[in-house]
Amino acid sequence: MKIYIMRHGQAGMNAKSDEQRPLTEQGIHESVMMARWLSPQLETLDRVIHSPYLRARQTWQAICKELPVPTHVEESPEITPYGDPDSVAAYLEALASQGENLLVVSHLPLVGYLVHQLCPGHDAPLFATSGLACIDYQDGKGQLSWLEGPHTIR
Template sequence: MKIYIMRHGQAGMNAKTDEQRPLTEQGIKESIHMASWLAPQLDGELGLVVHSNYLRARQTWQSICNQLPKAARVEESSEITPYGDPAFVASYLTALAATHDNILMVSHLPLVGYLVHSLCPAAGAPMFATSGLACIEWQDDKGVLLWLEGPHTIR
């Protein structure tokens, strides 16, 4: 089973609150680029997509959903915002792993780095580029970070 963790695309600063920051054109373009690169690597459909309730994460999902296999289920969560609890989110994802293949989460720094560390302690807490994607193999209640890529590291 694989868990894909994605940081939202580049967002502008022109909003009244952090929650309302929209994606830039570059953020949309780079997110689509990453999704197009990821799509052929997915085994079958996405069992579950969970994205943050912040505008930029929702827009990231909306911009990439047509590039990826159809998701069986899509959820919006207020638990995966920038300062969400990585231990709680890791527990949630690992519980879902029992019933879903290929989970994609679209969230924020610093949570995405801490979440990788929670799921794969040997990996540390990596930095994510905007639109960056990590792939974790989850098996026997253990995670292994297979890769972490960004829009400038793939072709």
Template sequence: MKIYIMRHGQAGMNAKTDEQRPLTEQGIAESVQMARWLRPQINGELGLVIHSHYLRAKQTWQHICNELPKASCVEQSSEITPYGDAEQVMLYLTAQAKKYESILIVSHLPLVGYLVQALCPTAGAPMFATSGMACIDWQDESGRLLWLKGPHTMAKS
């Protein structure tokens, strides 16, 4: 199974709360760019998509969903916020691995880095650029980090 972990796109700072920060135009463009790059790497449809309930993560999913294969199931979660519990998320993903061939998570720093570390202990906790993505090969309850990419590493389209 493949687990794709994405950090939301760049967000503005003008909001009443951190949860309400919207994507910038650059955040939208870079997220779409990353989704277009990812699409050919996904075999068939996306299984499960989980996005944070924070506005910027929800908007990231809304802007990339039409660029990716159709998802079997989409969930909004209050467990994958910036300071969510990576171990708890990992347990949930492990349970879902029995049902889906691929999972996409749209979340935040620092959780995205800690989640990579929880799934792939030898990888450490990498930093993610906004709109950055990691791909983990998950087999027999063991993960291997295949790649970590950001918009700055992609050719402009």
């Protein structure tokens, strides 16, 4: 199964709180560009889990039209910037072991820590805004297949 981990698109700084920071036009554009690049690689998308922060929710809203329709979409307060990577990774592993292809839309530093948790021996990578990682999850462990951003895709 595949676990796709995406960092939200570029967000503005002009908000009352970190949770309320909206995407910029560039953030919307780059997120859609990444979804269009990813879409031909997806046969199915069983579950999407996104952060309740505005910029992550807006990222999902911007890209959902470009991707296969998921069976489940959930908003999780566990995948905010400083969510617990151990518990989130355990949840993702449980879903992947049931045969689900997953997309997570979250934040730095959590996205990097999730790659580290799910892929033994792999350091936590940095993600560009709108960046996407693909983890091939088989037999109880993950392997990072690729990590791309808006400036690295062709």
